[in-house]
Amino acid sequence: MRIATWNVNSIRQRATHVTDYLKRVQPDLLLLQELKCEEAAFPADFAALGYHAEVVGQKAYNGVAALGAVPFEVLHRKLPGLPDDPQARYIEVAIGKLTVIGIYLPNGNSGGDDGYAYKLAWMDALHARVAELLDQDRDLVVTGDFNVAPEDVDYAKGALSPNDALVRPETRARYRSLLWLGLTDAIRAINPTGPVYTFWDYQAGARQRNAGLRIDHALLSARVAERLVACAPDSAERDRVQPSDHVPVLLEIA
DNA sequence: ATGACTGAGCATCTCAGA
Numbered sequence: 523m524r525i526a527t528w529n530v531n532s533i534r535q536r537a538t539h540v541t542d543y544l545k546r547v548q549p550d551l552l553l554l555q556e557l558k559c560e561e562a563a564f565p566a567d568f569a570a571l572g573y574h575a576e577v578v579g580q581k582a583y584n585g586v587a588a589l590g591a592v593p594f595e596v597l598h599r600k601l602p603g604l605p606d607d608p609q610a611r612y613i614e615v616a617i618g619k620l621t622v623i624g625i626y627l628p629n630g631n632s633g634g635d636d637g638y639a640y641k642l643a644w645m646d647a648l649h650a651r652v653a654e655l656l657d658q659d660r661d662l663v664v665t666g667d668f669n670v671a672p673e674d675v676d677y678a679k680g681a682l683s684p685n686d687a688l689v690r691p692e693t694r695a696r697y698r699s700l701l702w703l704g705l706t707d708a709i710r711a712i713n714p715t716g717p718v719y720t721f722w723d724y725q726a727g728a729r730q731r732n733a734g735l736r737i738d739h740a741l742l743s744a745r746v747a748e749r750l751v752a753c754a755p756d757s758a759e760r761d762r763v764q765p766s767d768h769v770p771v772l773l774e775i776a
Numbered sequence: 777a778t779g780a781c782t783g784a785g786c787a788t789c790t791c792a793g794a
Contacts, residue, residue, distance in 0.1 A: 531793080532783055556793085558784065582784045583792070632792055669794075681794085688794060723794065724781035735794070767782080767794080 523775045524548075525622060527738060529555040529667040529721075529768035533587070536766055537565040539759070540589075543770060544571050547756075550592045551617065552770075553624030555667045557585030557610075580610035586626050586666070588615050597621070602654075603647035611644070614651075620746070621655055625666035630687030638687055641669070645696040652703055655743075662743040663775075664705065667768065669737055670697045672707070675717060676736035681728070688737060705741040708753035708773055720755045721768045729760055740773045749776040 526549040530536040533554060544552065552573070557564065561579035564587065568575055573589040578599045588594065598614040600607055611626040625648065630641030648664075655662050671677040671688050682689055701707060709718055719734025728734065740753055751774040759769040 535783070556783095629792080629794060631794065671794095686794075721794075726780045728780095737794075764782095 523550055523617075523620070524772060525551045525553070525663060525665065525740070525775070526770050526772045527553045527555070527624065527665040527667075527740065528770040529626070529738060529766060531556050531766040531768065532558040533565060533585075534559055534563065535764065537567050539762060539765065541567050541571065543759070544568060544573060544589070547770075547772060548591065549772065550590065551594065551615075551622060552589040553613070553622070553666055554587040554589065555585070555624070555626035557587060558582060559585060576613065576615070578610045578613050584610045584626055586610060586613045586624050588613050588622075588624055590615075590617070592617060601644070601647050601651060603650050604644065620661045620663065623651075623662070623664045623666075625664065625668065627667060627669045629669045630693065641687060642692060642696065645693070645700075649696065649700055649703070652700060652705070656703055660743070661746050662705075663740060663746060663773065664700075665740040665771070665773065667737060668697065668739050670694065670739075671735050671737055672697050675715070678717070678719070678731075678733040678735070681723070681733045681735060688735070700741065704744055706744075706747035706750070708740040708742050708747070708750055709736070709755070709771065711747065711750055712753050718755065719757070720771055722760055724767055738768055738771050740771060746775060751776050
């Protein structure tokens, strides 16, 4: 089973990139974030490759989707606990006995105190949902753009200010509390030390200077983690023409 | 010490991203 996640920063700008990726990598399931369009404007290009799309869209901002080459069922289109969330940031699907959650976690740097409070409330609701699924003994993958750089090794020196919402202590504490429910950070399980970036800013030659961040993650419940084979970002995607600022992360489970 | 890209939209600037 191969599951990928990718913040595409506009699916309409990146439809060709995604098509090429699906042809080359052929994941069973691809979770997308930052579609920046409503469902009606989501490109139809992927059906011809055998991928069924379930889209949670929104005009201009946010938006997530699941593309499957295998049959899957949508369980939730909003984070349970935030049923009236006006922002399209959550999709939960089932492939047989496996539950897969795709998230676009709020950045938290805009909107002042309210914007950051929204990020923390979203993380609290995600914690509650993951705890509920683990209590039910579900096999679980939580993946997507978390907008959290968990440790100092996860961002290049100078790439973020110390009080950025991606690294503030309240943010990191909530990320750790998710792990402490019993989840395994798959990128770190495969590559325990050193920088492994998933994002490079468009500005100031960040890619050329390798001034990146690790903010896209795949977290695995225990039985899934026992079957972990590989998990890594595809950094070459960042060097294509007109790329997203994030690269895909591919997870392989035996 | 400072600046710096990209995308969407009731658009020629503002908001958001991270």
